Amino acid sequence: MIIVHDIFVCKPGNASKLAKLFKEVMADSKEFVNIMTDMTGQFNRVIMVSQFNNLTAYENSWEEMMKDEEKMKKMKEKMANYTDMYLTGSREIFKVW
Template sequence: MIIVQDTFVCKPGNASKLAKLFKEVMDGRPEVVNIMSDMTGSFNRVVVVTRHDSLTAYEKSWDSMSQEESQKMQEKMKGYTEMYQSGSREIFQVW
């Protein structure tokens, strides 16, 4: 099993907005474990945690969305890149 953490460093005042947007858009996706915002440490961060059986399953999770679902997600996410400054992805093997 793998855990994927996508971290977004948001522009000030946008972390909660981005977290709420991710929660709305990813609702019902079984691989989503948590959508979190920071309480200590570096400020303005949003972390999306997903769980997958393997790297192949992670790649296929993007393909599992229908054309219609993908289009709706893109419409809802329009402009989200204006909410953050940078981001990173970490993929962990669970033992």
């Protein structure tokens, strides 16, 4: 199993807004696990946690998402200005032993 952290460092005042947006948009994703915001460490971080059986399943999830044109259209509409809420981001992929 692998766990994926998509990490966003938000502009001040935007972490909770971005977290709520991600939670809404990812609600029907079977791989979605949690949305987390920082309590210690770096400020203004939002971490979206997803879980997959393996890297192939992770790659396939992207391909499946792209195939559903209606779903992608709705997601793009909801996420239209999300890039205005964060400064930078990164992705971490962990293997669970």
